[in-house]
Amino acid sequence: MSSRADPRTTQLLEAPCRTVMRGSTSPMEDAAAERRKATFDSEELAAFLAEGKDNLLRREELVKLLSSQPWGDKTHRYFLTREQEYVCGLEAMVGMWKIMREQRMSMEDGIAMRSLAYFPGGLELHIGMFIPTILSQGTPEQQAKWMPLSNRLQVIGTYAQTELGHGTFVRGLQTVAVYDESARQFVVHSPCLESTKWWPGGLGKTATHVVLMARLFVKGRDYGPHAFVVQIRDLDTHLPLPGVTVGDIGPKMGYNSVDNGFLSFDHVRVPREAMLMRFAQVTEEGRYVPPPPDNQKASYATMVYVRATIVRDSGDFLSRAVTIATRYTAVRRQTASKLGEPEVQVLDYDNVQQTLLPLMARAFSFVFMGRSMMHMYNSFDAARARNDFVALPELHALSSGLKALCTDVTAAGIETCRRQCGGHGYLLASGLPTLFNSYVQNCTWEGDNSVMYLQTARYLIKSAMAAQAGKPLTGSAQYLSAASQQAGARCGVSSPADWCSPAHQLAALTRVAAQLVAQAAQVLARAGGGRLSFDGEAWNSSTVDLIRAARAHASLYLHQNFVDCVEAAAEQRELGDTTAAVLRQLVQLHGVSLLMEVAGDLQEGGYCTGRQAGMLREQQRALVYALRPNALALVDAFAYPDYQLNSALGRKDGNVYQALLDSARINPLNATPEGPAYKPVLQALLNPEVRSRM
């Protein structure tokens, strides 16, 4: 605080001020001291996680590029009104698209920029769904027509599937497209309120076209949902075309830079060519040509891809939150036994470190899972080109359950990280509220998580039935073949440290998964009068148990993958010994904390004794203590630039209090010293004379 008072006052304050400031170390000193504690090379791990040091350097270049753009400045990001968010988000996205095209950047660069800028805009579905759908479902002529326009942003599209009344149940969509063979046109119409398209990103005020999912009728027959390219706005005026009602659905919990929209049609006629006809076709005279039988599989493949990217992103989001909370709790000090003594670093409280370090292990595990998921998808994609779809059911089941598990844990984990930051975590300037509010939609979109778990459960029940029938199982559910023989097996752990062995961990996780699948099958059979049925009332009334089983299966797979990836990297010398040792501790902690969640089930099935279950707690404590000195170095290895996190609390240098104050000072509510309520509300109250003169 600057000194403007007379010297006598200053002198008077000198000793008291010295007293209250004694014993404090600066947060920057704390951050530096933390980094000196590390037992491994954080930069080595960072390079490994980034799949090469080049990628880290490229990230730095992209940060420079982005932060030098007028739309790339994040200083005022948390102060924008909804309208500003929408306009600036669109501007940023258009800006990035142009840079990509002008500099002929790779897709990887594009993905990296998107993550660094973290400012979704009205083009999200143009790039993510409109263009891909035309490429995958359009005829060569349709692609030739739409792709150049789309690439130059002379048309902007979105993907209009979800309606007010139907999301999950796609077969229930109510928008119709009826073929009028006399005019060789489709009539597109929204017959009821619930058929209003609702949610598509970019639809509200941006898109000129949509890929419309509408129920196709030809000669009175219902062929179910098909895709049509429909223009909704005039290209000269940007006004809705006749018969089209379109607008923004209103503010959301987060993601407000995107204009999710509603759309309805009143008898709108479109040419026959509007239908994307690479697979299904309607001929001029009104004959419906069904798609080849593999078409259903192709659309499954698209879903699998989207879910794989959601799994990948979960590692990204959770690790950002863990980075912010770990950095802040390492430099935040609170409470001393005696005044004047150094206060305790918040990260040194048992409950804080036992919360954050297991979440950090989750974040690492998700990063590896995301990577494996993308590899699996890519090899499936290569096989698909040879018309080989054999990996699809397994991939579909895995990606569904992992989508649900990873997004559940990430959403809860971001909020947990926010609370570890205490009161200051509630400020947008901490970066965590925005992270949570924009992330949490992942739990309900692209398949609500309960529906996702149930898709995995369907696969598991089918596998269990096959195993019972003596059929050999392959893939992730293979353990179900041996499940009934191993029901009598007992856990071999005899000391807390035994719980660190991957073999013990995987055996226990496998056992829980098998047990919960068996339980779910039992509940389902009872509900179905002895028969296992895959839909209808019996299925719907067994979903709690089915979801539990799917979650256990996904957890097992997740952990197995984490073990495998770390061991492979160590074996192939992609990681030095000290780094590999720390990662192995994270793997151990991951397994132990997963098992603690199912301690009741482990005992219920008779696999573990109470003593063995109690040892999990002891071992978690031991692992957390062992990892504690490396906490900051581990989150540094995620290598998030300050620009990306945009968090006063997550700054790498630890200068958190200055950053909070700086952010408050530029807050628009402080634009005038008297504030915006003075004239309209306060003046007349505080100065009744003024009021009486008025």
Place this chain on the structure above:
Amino acid sequence: MSSRADPRTTQLLEAPCRTVMRGSTSPMEDAAAERRKATFDSEELAAFLAEGKDNLLRREELVKLLSSQPWGDKTHRYFLTREQEYVCGLEAMVGMWKIMREQRMSMEDGIAMRSLAYFPGGLELHIGMFIPTILSQGTPEQQAKWMPLSNRLQVIGTYAQTELGHGTFVRGLQTVAVYDESARQFVVHSPCLESTKWWPGGLGKTATHVVLMARLFVKGRDYGPHAFVVQIRDLDTHLPLPGVTVGDIGPKMGYNSVDNGFLSFDHVRVPREAMLMRFAQVTEEGRYVPPPPDNQKASYATMVYVRATIVRDSGDFLSRAVTIATRYTAVRRQTASKLGEPEVQVLDYDNVQQTLLPLMARAFSFVFMGRSMMHMYNSFDAARARNDFVALPELHALSSGLKALCTDVTAAGIETCRRQCGGHGYLLASGLPTLFNSYVQNCTWEGDNSVMYLQTARYLIKSAMAAQAGKPLTGSAQYLSAASQQAGARCGVSSPADWCSPAHQLAALTRVAAQLVAQAAQVLARAGGGRLSFDGEAWNSSTVDLIRAARAHASLYLHQNFVDCVEAAAEQRELGDTTAAVLRQLVQLHGVSLLMEVAGDLQEGGYCTGRQAGMLREQQRALVYALRPNALALVDAFAYPDYQLNSALGRKDGNVYQALLDSARINPLNATPEGPAYKPVLQALLNPEVRSRM
């Protein structure tokens, strides 16, 4: 959709549109049908919960009154900018304050209006902390000076305690007030960045005065934090006074209608009379007169009061969220086995009802707990007037743990309710995001929840030590006296239905609490080298186990209170038989779902077998099925007017889709058909010719 097309097209569409609309019932019909299923009189329960039918009628009057005020209209509430939120929130609060004074309303009316309007403003701490602190800590002269001005809002105050660097650790506050006996003034000063006051509500742009908690120095000696009334803004211009730096700390996750602020002082001199001197005093010549020994207790009493109100509010907030989600999932239908058949009500999915009904039981339990908590506080307050503080330690321990438990569960519960609403729950129009984002701060303010649990744990460990020393225990922790003898007891449940008995439930919850207290004591003793210490490293490194113990204790108390309240109401015929029967089912479900959370602990301690633990799941299912027909009637009994919930999904009439669309249509982003990004961003892209002409 209105028909503007030619008759031929209309005819063409007729059959297809009929096809896609078949089999649907309207959401209003579903809501009505649900209410007809109820087995009890919802209005009777509503009157009981409101403590009298009069209060329900009064609520309706207040809704009419509020909604007729210009500042009481909620139509545009979800569309406000931060600046508008602040100004309108303040306006609403000033408006309510004026109505209360003009109509000489009771405090109950004031609390009801605040809850109905649900629009906190910059006066929150003026009313909630500034006035109460002057009343409790000011001398009669100080009260005579400040109270009339405060009541007329000619000064507006707030309570400035928390600093950038210190929240929980109040003894660590760094703002100083140094007595200058030669001038008979205090010099108030902020010696470092971290001493900046940070968070007080209303401080940013509203308050003219603060109750400042500053460390008092007299003649070089540090007397720790004391309270001072300090003016910070000029009453004529509303500008900060010389030496005062003040402003808003910036946007938060929620609660943005309140201007939480920062404040620092640069050698500001205030008169001796600024210190609130009812208890501690500084004489003119600079002699410090310490407060009477009971003063510490008085400040504990204030904390207890605040925590009791937080417990009460948790029932309020959780029940609002449960109301919205239950109403919406009862009328939302999704997925049919066959097209055209009626789709399933979302509330009929096993996982949805097994999520919502246990949360509903929680909400009821919290409502009863809040009521008991306020009764307990009031009887303590009456005793305190006779200088009887004997109930304080117990009340302090209970209110701390229950504050943490109820806010944890409520915050998570609101988000769970939001997700049960699927994608549409993500819209602000659902009411749930705002509820969550404004509520969640309860977990970190007025004592971070981990700190709260630890205060309860301190009491429990002390009680356990007293029990070991053979001292008699009273109050909520009494069960610890018998704990060691009962360690060999076993659960007597032999069928799922047995788990419904309050005796079995309470025995099991008691056992878990005793077991976790013993475990925590063991961990603490081990950390302290055999000794139980209540602070320092040993305590800080045992907090996970201590928190677990405190949570189990609070859960036990909560359930016991729910059982007792319902039984008392039934016995005193405050509830009819059918209503009491339904409430007893809720109590049973509450106990079962609490026990499911600790199924691992029940088995680990050898109290339950795996079979008994598994029966909890079966019984939860049976209870949920039994309660399902009453789901809507139960939430109706909370009697929230539509005005209060302000939720498109939580409307009592079920007309959810129309409400969503209505809310979207008035969204300001739709103010112009072409949208705000057309001119600045889109036009030049979509019309390159235009760009070339520019």
